[in-house]
Amino acid sequence: MDASVSDKVxxxxxxxxxxxxxxxxxxxxxxxxxxxxxxxxxxxxxxxxKYLQTYTASPDSVIVIAFGGQGIVGAATALPLAHEPDYATxxxxxRGYDLRTIFYCGESVLDRAYRGRGLGVAFFxxxxxxxxxLGRFTHxxxxxxxxxxxxxxxxxxxxxxxxxWQKRGYRKMDGMTTAFTWRDLDESEPTPxxxxxxxxxxx
Numbered sequence: 001m002d003a004s005v006s007d008k009v010x011x012x013x014x015x016x017x018x019x020x021x022x023x024x025x026x027x028x029x030x031x032x033x034x035x036x037x038x039x040x041x042x043x044x045x046x047x048x049x050k051y052l053q054t055y056t057a058s059p060d061s062v063i064v065i066a067f068g069g070q071g072i073v074g075a076a077t078a079l080p081l082a083h084e085p086d087y088a089t090x091x092x093x094x095r096g097y098d099l100r101t102i103f104y105c106g107e108s109v110l111d112r113a114y115r116g117r118g119l120g121v122a123f124f125x126x127x128x129x130x131x132x133x134l135g136r137f138t139h140x141x142x143x144x145x146x147x148x149x150x151x152x153x154x155x156x157x158x159x160x161x162x163x164x165w166q167k168r169g170y171r172k173m174d175g176m177t178t179a180f181t182w183r184d185l186d187e188s189e190p191t192p193x194x195x196x197x198x199x200x201x202x203x
Contacts, residue, residue, distance in 0.1 A: 008068065008069060009066055009067065009068045009073065009114065009117065009119065010066070010067045010068075011064060011065070011066050011067075011119065011122045011123075011126065012064070012065055012067070013062050013063070013064050013065075013126045013127075013129075013130060014062070014063050014064075014065065015059070015060075015061065015062050015063075015130065016056065016057075016058065016059040016060075016061060017056050017057075019052075019055070019056055019063040019065065020056045022063075022065060022072060023049050023052050023053070023056065024045070024049065025071060025072045026048070026052055026063070026065070026072060026075050027045040027046075027048035027049040027052060028045050028048075029072055029073075029074070029075060029109055029111065030043060030048045030052075030075070030107070030109050031043040031044060031045050031048055032111075033109040033110065033111070034109070035185070036112075037147070037151070037153050037154055037155055037158060038145050038147045038151075038154075038158075039145065040153055040184045040185045040186075041182050041183070041184070041185075042183070042185060052077075054079070054083070055077050055079055055106070058079050058080070058083055060079060060080050060083075060134055061077070061078065061079035061080075061083075062077070062078050062079070062126070062127055062130040063075060063076070063077050063078075064076045064077075064078075064122070064123050064126040064127060066110070066114065066119050066122070066123075068111070068114055070111075073110065073111040073113070073114045074108070074109060074110035074111060074114060074119050074123070075108070075109055076105065076106070076107070076108040076109075076123035076124075076126070076127060077105070077106035077107060078103060078104060078105045078106055078127040078130065078131070078140075079103075079104060079106070080099075080100070080102075080103060080104065080137075081099050081102040081103065081104040081141065082099040082100055082102075083104075084104055087178050087179065087180070088104070088143070088178060090178065091173075091176045091177065091178055091197060092141075092176075095176065097139075100136065101136065101137055101138045101139060102137060102138070102139045102140070102141055102199075103127070103128075103130075103131035103134075103137040103139070103140045103141070103202070104140075104141055104142065105124070105127050105140060105141065105142040106142070108120060108123045120164065121168070124168050127140070128140055128202060131202060132202055137202055138201065138202055139199055139200065139201055139202060140170075140199065140200055140202055141170075141173075141197055141198060141199040141200075142170070142197070142198055143177075143178065143195040143196060143197045143198070144161065144165075144195065144196055144198065145180070145193050145194070145195055145196075146177070146193075146194040146195065146196050152186075153185070153186070165198055168200070169200040169201075170198040170199060170200045171198060171199065171200065172196060172197075172198055173196075173197045173198065173199055176196075176197040177194050177195060177196050177197065178194075178195050178197070179192035179193060179194060179195065180192070180193050180195050181193065
């Protein structure tokens, strides 16, 4: 476990089951953040707790947590891509990638009040550092939801994260997408959402 301190926010990495005690708080934060654009997803803490068990069950996973004055204010997840379900791994198999060499960064969630303080950078740094420490990963990847520029719920001040991801060394993988299914706030039934993969080489 490692830690850093910035502007009264502490960022720590927890591996395997070490983060299990934080799951209820993490689930509540995820449900809060996912309600906003671009997710537009009415998550429930119960579902999020079950989802997070995937990470605490894997000894090679990492959950990066940001602690602020009000408790947990942000978090990011990651684990070996080979541990993800087929809908996440299929695009890589189709391109001939060795799943054993790719580390998958899951979602990053951050309370709105703590954005713009460099915590997004810290989340990537901690996850990539863990992947390098494991010693068998050559690449890191993640996927982000694709939303049209004219989406009716898109806030006027919304800034896509593409430029931020590019500064972190990631590049959009042309033609490499998958679909995650959930129910948007305006939908009566769950529908597939296009997810675009990004990847970088770990040096």
